Amino acid sequence: MKQAEQIPRNALVWMIAAQFTLLAPHLPRVPIWVVAVSLCAALWRIMVYRGSWSFPRWPVKLALILAGVGGILLSFRNLIGLEPMVALLLVAFALKVLEVARRKDAYVLLFLGYFVVLTEFLFSQDLLIVLLCLCNVILVTTALVALHRPGDERFSLRPLRSATAMVLQSAPLMVVLFFIFPRVGPLWTVPLKSQSAVTGMSDFMRPGDVSRLSRSGEVAFRVAFEGEIPPRSQLYWRGLVMSRLEAGTWSTLDYYDVPADQRRPPLPEVTEAPLRYSVIMAPTQQRWLYALRYARSADTGIMNAADYRLFRPVVIEDDFRYTVESWPAAELETELSPWRQRTELALPQGRNPRTLALGQELAAGSDDSQAIVDRALALFSEQSFFYTLEPPTLPAQDAVDAFLFGTRRGFCEHYASAFVVLMRAAGVPARVVAGYQGGEINPVNRTVIVHQFDAHAWAEVWMAGRGWVRVDPTSAVSPARVEFGLEQAVASEGTFLADQPLSPLRYRGIRWINQVRLRYDALTYRWQSWVVSFDGTRQMNLLQDWLGQVSPLRIAAVILGALALALLPAAVLLLWRRPLAALAPHDRLYLKFCARLARMGVVREAGEAPGSYARRAAQAVPRLAQSIESITRCYQQLAYADDPAREAAALQREMQQAVRRLN
């Protein structure tokens, strides 16, 4: 094999290093055996380099490929979908290492490496992940640089330096392309994330099951208010409205469950100034959005459902940003249609008989809805109900009865569910609302961070003349839950984030950890609002602001112009460094003379000395032979002989005049 075809040892080292750093961000979502395959492949390749083993032959390679595909099939049950595809890619990458014998194989591997870097963004666009991917790009580039330094047998960091410089130099281009390169829609779609990756709320509620949701420290969404942040006890982020109770499960009404003439909610009258805020929510793989009570959004693609919640027809697969206006005091649906009345009073036949009886007993006293609500809440606060995150499970049959008259231990879902059933039994239209309550105010940038453990469920009760009114039965049992949040409410129990020992949220008591956490969160918010949420629409708006009218020609012009601007500093630097200015006057004069002759067709070769050039030029342009000879003589005196300064000045003058006369 020619030396140019060989892979230098240094390049191999960087290649294998890149292999593992490329694998690192994918670790949480690939089976552990993929790591083992990578390790073995790297080891094998190293043994090949040391000459102990040989490259695998084709039957072995075929067996390895089949085993890899089979392993993916066994681990994921199918090959279609994002995770299995990425795992397959990583296995293929590891096996390809075993095939890298020549430089061209290394090219294939490293260009595949850039693609592997890209796949990470399909899962997360977190700031730290982006930094890690940048490091990976640098590392892959380093391997590429090292590949072109043959004979570098000792490990050296020099390729890393070059690669870092190259990546940093391309950063301005990257920024330009990010802002103006047209966002092309996908040419095809694959079923992206599998459902197992979903965290957050589901669109149904079974209070009998133990909730896992309330304990996760992940961020559900972040909110930036334009003005003052309302008090925490007013922050009820509505997400889902559940009006239907069937077989112990609460569920929402779909768009088509609502009669056609009622699919748009009656617009309430709003007089006071709205709360304005923007929300950036983490992907949920669902369609509903979170907002404070009576919310409207001017963004395109956000709709209002009949029960005054916001939703988006497209599943939220990436970080999604939207702006909202809310009127918390607005009266919602002061007139209830017969269908709505029926729906919000419906109870399953023959279930929870003791609760029904209690409801009717509560209603017997008066017709006033407010009084009934007060009495029910008094019931919760006076009798021995407990707020806990670890309630006993309830029987599937008559779960509300079992809760109200039996266990009396539960969290928000239990209380909301029981309260709504009680209200409906008492003849008051009521429904469950699921969403988040409260949030943490980040003092760094004044955003409200809502975590998954802020998930909450409460009730809405319809009262004549006032419309839908929010009632939170949990606050009657555990006022701390609403005032101070979940952590305070379960402080005595010790169940807050009990299964997440590493979450920084657990260590909020330690001042510097909390500071770092909040600062990083503020940085994340900025990252999300500037970069992640910069989609095709916002790009179009930006371009329209700049260009007025967006046409392909103008976009092309802007791209080229911006590229030129981004490259300008590099060009200036290159020119600056070129030591043209370091040339002595006689050198510059001589080069001018060469340029003149070049225009007459006699170009000086790089390696041509003045004397031989002069002879050639004199032959080519005989009429100038004399001036050529004298200029060359002067130049040779000036450049190579150490003449006294006075003579040098005279020679310089003579040469200058000769060059000027040369025509």
Next chain:
Amino acid sequence: MQLQELIDSAVAEVGKVLLGKEPQVRLALCCLFSRGHLLIEDLPGMGKTTLCHALADVLGLSWKRVQFTSDLLPADILGVSVYNANDASFSFRPGPVFTQLLLADEINRTTPRTQSALLEAMAEGQVTVDGETRALPDPFFVIATQNPVHQSGTYPLPESQLDRFLMRLHLGYPDPRAERAMFQRRQAPGNAREGLQQVISTAQLAAIREAVREVQSSDNLLDYLQRLVAYTRESPEFEVGLSPRGALALLGSAQTWAVMHNRNHVIPEDLQAVLPAVAAHRLVPSGDYAGDGAALVALLQRNVDVIRP
């Protein structure tokens, strides 16, 4: 002054026996004026030995010739201590190396051991035998001839030894006219070489060497030299670039060349004139590069700009 004429007449004198090889003769003289040793590489029968004889005659130097064979031993060159039974002592019998001009014929036919015996003599101008160091005569030149390395029965000279030769020359076939003249002279009576006269006296030789020392090299020229050297070290075609010793050899030869052309300063043409002879045997092409040392020199000369950095 008359220096150029002196050299011209010396070249002409050598040209009486070695026809049509004027450039090589000039370079050979340049090498000797620069106190360098000369290596002449060519096929057998191309006039290598003739050139040596002629140079020795023209410079009026005492010379000895050693034919290197595969069984030649170091003592055969340096000399041996002989036991004298009469007064029971050792007396040193100097070898052929103790001369002003040593002609080492077919140096690569002998073993590396014997080759390296010449090393100290060439580098230091002295010889150590039996722990005693003996100085060699003052102008001490080695002119070695060698057959091309690919011929059978040769031991290639190691790089370290090649480096001690200031120049390496190829003679090549004579052109047809010179060859015809040679044939004609063959028919004439008498051996032509015996007619060669000494042209340059020892004093004149010393004067030339003195003049070489006075030659100036301007910054512009040193810049060009450094660009040349740097190119051999950085460009991927070169496995081994020019060493500092090689660079000094280049500059020294160029200075002599300038003196031989009646100049007190070096110009780029001087460097370019001696470059192939001085550099070609010191450069090693890298594995990727198809050419040999001469091709490397051509590449070097073509790609390094004389004027501009």
